[in-house]
Amino acid sequence: MQLNRILIASITLLIISTSSLFSQTTSVPSEAKNKTAPFLFTPETIKTGEQIFNANCKSCHGDPGKANYAKLNPIPKDPASPEYQKNSDGEMFYILSNGRGLMPNFVNTLNEAQRWQVISYIRSFNKSYKQPPIKSTGEVVKTETAKMILAFDKSEKKVFATITDSVAGLRKPLPDITIKLFVKRTFGSLLVAEASTGKEGIAYFNTPADIPGDSLGFLSLIAKTQGNSKELISTLNEKLGVVTKPKNLLDQRAWWNVNKMAPVWLIISYLFGVVGIGITVVYILLQLRKIKKINDSAT
Amino acid sequence: MAESQTNIQQDSTVDNLIKDLFRTVRLNKGFNIWMGFLSVSLVICLYAYYIQLRDGLGVAGIRDYVSWGIYISNFVFFVATSLVGMLVSGVVGLSGQKWVTPLTRIAEIIAVAFAAVAGLVIVSDMGRPERLVNVFIHGRVQSPILWDVTVVTTYFLISLLLLYITLIPDLAYGKDHLEGRPKLLQKLYDILSLGWKGRKAEVKILKKSTIVMLILIIPVALSIHTVTSWLFAVTLRPGWDSSIFGPYFVSGAFVSGLSCLVIAMYFFRKNYKLEDYITDFHFDKVAKLLVLVSLVYLYFNLNEFLVPGYKMKKFDAVHLRELLAGEHALLFWSVQGLGLIIPIILLLIKPFRKPLPMLIIGIFVLAGSWLKRYIIVVPVQEHPFLPIQHEPSNFMVYSPTLIEILISIAPIIMVLMIISVLAKLFPIIPVWETVVHKGLIKDETEIENNNHI
Structure with missing residues (x-):
């Protein structure tokens, strides 16, 4: 009885603890x-x-x-x-x-x-909702005329982004703006680096050296500014990745390949079976011919 | 003086025996009526096939999900049943069991008939049968379907050759014992007998050839049903994705083949009045063999259902529940009970090993074998990995149409026709071997063989 009670209690505990695991705020x-x-x-x-x-x-x-x-x-x-x-x-x-x-x-x-x-x-489903006043978060691009250029510094061997704003016909750097750098992958973008612009409006990124690129090592980079109403986006194709030769699964001999690319052992086994049976049957037919010959010569 | 007398006596008994066994080689009224009935039935079934050719496979109950219906079940059953030739002549024959001699030809004829028609059964499942040749032209050596086509064709040819080899001495006897039969038949016997005279050299060659064929037929027969099982087992579907499918199918094949043999034995014994050759002793022996193979099959069944049933993996569980306790439960348990477990129990009791009880048991086992193939083929496809949505109900649950059933009956009629014709053209009991086994002719090669051993 006691054992049962302990069992029930522990199961209840377990259920409570696991359910809270999922619903915890x-x-x-x-x-x-x-x-x-x-x-x-x-x-x-x-x-x-x-x-x-x-x-x-x-x-x-x-x-x-x-x-x-x-x-x-x-x-x-x-x-x-x-x-x-x-x-x-x-x-x-x-x-x-x-x-x-x-x-x-x-x-x-x-x-x-x-x-x-x-x-x-x-x-919009909440009738009593009133939007709170918009707070300024500081380092954001507020103007419509801002621009970002993503480029590769050959001497530094680093990717950098420059953000400038056009003021009275001149381009003025925008400092302290956080930029995220992504690499385009097959399914979505992969965040690889984050940096803020300095006084010259330039941000240098420390990109990992081991990102798989295409067959020539090119990576498709996307820089995005964060925390603002006007999101600046700039892209760059640069030879920064590891050269990756795509492996075509149809280049090898395999079960799933065409007839010509069947595994060698399979072709040999199949032919061995078919030829082996064929030889045996021919042997039997020759034996039958022998019987006929014996009788033909006797008569 | 005494010696020559026994010789004369022996000759007359040999003569009587041969005469007795060639009694059945004749076309009588009963045979004509039987063949007429089969022909009319076949025409009706072929008309159903004509409708399928004209309107397409849509006239059958098979749809996108359950795309293998009773046609494929039928195919598996046909391949299975044809294995009896290998079991009786190959395994039992080679192991030196002389009692099996009168049954070998029946088994071989069953094997030839079922193997010959198995290929046709597959064609009935093809929407465009005129493209059949593409299977050979574009077949991939990696595909179990190509292996299946290869081994089934090979097995048919080998079975036919084996049947022929063992017939040669009988054909020679037949030349002298076919008075009053059609001239064409006598001519056929003459050509096929290769001028057999029963000389020592001939007997030696024939014996050697027979042994080579019997050895060859064992791996080929094993491979036909193993490869047929692989058509299912190489997929990922729960219920087919099993590593014991090869032996599971082969042991099941022995069960269905032997039950077919029992039925054939009963009918040939009764209709051809062969009570002197196929005796109660033979039924008793075959019954024991049937118990043995059924127990092996039961053992594989246990493995096939208990092991996944213990684990109840997500998708296996869906399949097993449907089979063991769901929609197919009645069929499943009937087949396992009436077609396997109860026959095993009954055949352990001596009175049930008599011809008539065995005929009834054989019919149950054979019907169970057919339905077991249905259970293996169809229910699995009703639970694909991806849920079936927005489909008409006849896509989800399979039920064969009348046309489909008629088309599936056609190959059974063809098998009956082939067996009937072969059993009429040639003696159903091997004459020469019976003569030798009864010791009526001295087997000179036997002494030599014994010396070798």
Whole structure:
């Protein structure tokens, strides 16, 4: 009896502890909590947000307010629910960026503007919501005339980005802007380096030397500025990667290849079998001929 | 003086024996009616095939998911049953079991008939049979289908050759004992007998050739059913993805082949009045052999279902539940019970090893063998790895159509026709071997062989 009780108690404990493992609320850092959107939510941002939501979130969360979420454990929360709407914009942004429990992160899938657009769509289900005033986060590109150029410094052997702004016809460097450098891969972009621009508006990146490139060693690089309304993007194709010769699986003899490229041992075994049986049958036929000959000569 | 008298006596008994065994080689009314009935049935079935040729495979119940239906089940069954030739003549014959002599020709005729038709059964599953030749032209040596085509064709040719070799002395006897039979048949006997006179040199060659063929037929027969099992086992589907499929199929083949032999034995004994040659003793022996192979098959069944059933891997579990407790459970347990377990138990009891009980048991085992092939082929395909969505219900669950059933009956009729014709053209009991085994003719090569050993 006692053993049973202990067993039940431990199973209950186990269930509680595992379920809490999935549903635990990730603590959101306070500075992230207070983060605000860099733009005002408008019917346009809501509409774009809806499209992004339908493409990336709906499969689990369903339609906001309709409770038709996927049957997962724990259940994906309804973003339109009052419970969820209690989160601040910054908290929502943090969860959306970093993921939580079973929910994946979207930091490399959606850019910042897109993430905020999703939040603007989710907030549209909350009638009592009032967007907090937009806070300036400091080092962001605020002007429409800013430009970023990504290039390769041959003497330093480093990739660098230059951000300038056009002021009265002159190009003025923009310092202290954080840039993320990605390498284009087959499925999405891989973050490889992060750097901030100096006084000259230049940021140097320390890129790893062992990234697989194409057959000539070229990498497709993408630089993106972060934390701003106007996202600057610049790309560069440079011979920075490891030369990777794509391996064609059809170049080798294999089960899955065409007849001509069959494994040698298989061809030999098959022919051995067929020829072996053939020789035996011919031998038997010759024996029969012998019998006939014996009798023909006798008569 | 005394010696010559025994010689005369022996000659007359040999003569009587030969006469008795050639009794069955004649075309009588009963045979004509039987063949007429088979022909009419075949025409009906072929009309069904004509409809399939005209309208396409859609007239059958097979669809995108269950694309192998009773045609393929039928094919596996045909290949399986043809293995009996190898078992009886090869394994039992080579091991020196002389009692098996009167049964070897029946087994070989069954083997030839089933192997010959097996290839046709596959064609019935082809939507464009006129493209059959592409299988040979564009076949890949890596494909089990090419291996299957190769071994089934080879096995048919070897079985035919084996049947012919063992017939040669009988054909020579037949030349003198076929009075009143059609001239064409006598001519056929004359040509095929190769002028056999039973000289020592001839007997030696024939014996050697027979042994070579019997040795050859064992690996070829094993490979035909092993390769047929690989058509399934080389896929990743739960239920087919099994490493014991080769021996599992081969042991199952012995069960279906022997049950077919039992039925044939009963009918030939009864209709051809061969009670003196196929005796209760033979039924008793075959029954024991059937128990042995059934136990081996049961053992493989246990492995095939218990081991994955213990682990219940995600997709295996879906398949096993459907089979053992779901939609196919009734069929599954009926086949295992009525077609395997109960026959084993009954055949262990002596009164059930008599001809009539054995006929009934044989029919159950044979029917069970056919349905077992259905269980192996069809239910697996109803649970693909990816869920079936937005499909009409007849895509999800397979049920054979009338046309499909008729087309599947056609090869069975063909087999019956081949067996009937061969059993009418040639003596169904090996005459020469019986004569030798009864000691009516002295086997001069035997003494030599014994010296060798």
